[in-house]
Amino acid sequence: MEFSHNLQMHALPQASPYIIRRFWGIIHKRLLKFSKFYCHWSGAQFSNQIMQLPFGLVLKWSDGTRVEEVLAMEAARKAGMPVPCVICYGEHPDSPHALVSILMTRLPGHELGTVYETLDAAEQETILQEMDAYISSMRKWKSPWGEQRICSLSGTSIRSVRVPFHSMGPFDTEDQMNDYLLYPQGYHESYYDNEPDFLNLKKRVDVLFSDKHDIVYTHGDLKHHNIMVHDGHVSGFIDWESAGWYPEYWDFTTALRYQDEGFWWYDFVVKLGGHRYLVYKEAERALTSLTVDSYAW
Template structure:
């Protein structure tokens, strides 16, 4: 399916019945063994979280993989984005930290971070424009959960490397989310009493503004963008996708980046320039909460 700027968010597919997911979970455990043999035969390093398989398939069974990721992938793929096709997903009740496994197609290409320095200006601009089109399009999608609710694609809690224990919500309003993020500040996590007023004032720049709630990939990193023949061939790892405040996509991607690193400039040009004013607020939030909002 060709990508179109004007495609709305398609209705999410219904979740596969539990008994079917359990069946596929058992099958996936067998595929884990097959992946070991396949990698050994082809001289490929075995990865126990992203497992290579024959016939152009991958089994993802990693920490935090959830059914919400499947629904997000389906929504993005139906909109024409270069996202793996989900074959099936399985329930893994004996693996609480990796409760879901996903069998999907393998996409061509290499990670953007591995090829960027070898790309020409024309190719870099083409990739930037393609990524801008994807992000701009999905930020226009209308949420089926209401204009203010902060949640996953399916209305449940959201997963993000940026939050404690990587999980929070859902929240009915942005104010609820802000209160949650600030909660540890009441536990004397900051260094000195004198730090508190200045840090709190910095955070208020972020929390006092009203933001649109938009659809967000949530883990915008250069290793989640695949490049083939000078174009974006894959936009992967949708486990954090959902409805977030409009700044979240960009401030999460920029929060620990040096300004002299190419990825910083790339994200700024993608749309992050509108939110760089919040970088100090992000750092203040981390300082005020003792790193609680850094993620685990």
């Protein structure tokens, strides 16, 4: 897919009927078995979450994959982003932790994290500019659910590994989201043993929660392993399971909160726009300390 500067969101994609998803779910179960045979025959490594198939296809069937991820992928691809083409997606009501499987095209290239330091300065700058265009453009998308609602593309709950119980919302206001993010603080009982430490963590979190933010469309999992590069350009922006409308800081502080400042990815994210939210880094770390026990699967 060629790089485009016209990255506007089109009409919201609609989910296929449930009976169609059930049909494809049955087919995908057969493809899982076929992938084992194919990988053994071809020498490819088999994964029970991202299954390799011939003809440039992969089958994703992993914990937390939902219809919302499919719709986010379709919206991003229609907007001109380098996202896999969804062939079909199946539903599996008998598999509660992996309800949906997605058959999609395989993108060329390698994960940015594995090749970044082998790229020359011009290629690194090109990739930065392309990612900036993708992220900046989708942050301008207008939500059909209202300017303050925090939700998935389709208006439903958001899935994220960095929120309590890996799911939140939808919320009508940012304050509602803040309350939800903080309510598991009592689970981390060790902090109650030293009240000054607990109060200090709460004070640090208040730096983030006392500000009001624009709600913007967000990938939700901005990591270097979710960016594919090929021939000096971004060839893939993948893993949209956490996408939705979030407070503007979300992607950047999620990527930076525990990142070593000496690592190239830290500087990359700062240049992408993370510099505007560095003031929240300690608040994010404090929030994690207060609520980490709620992040279990």
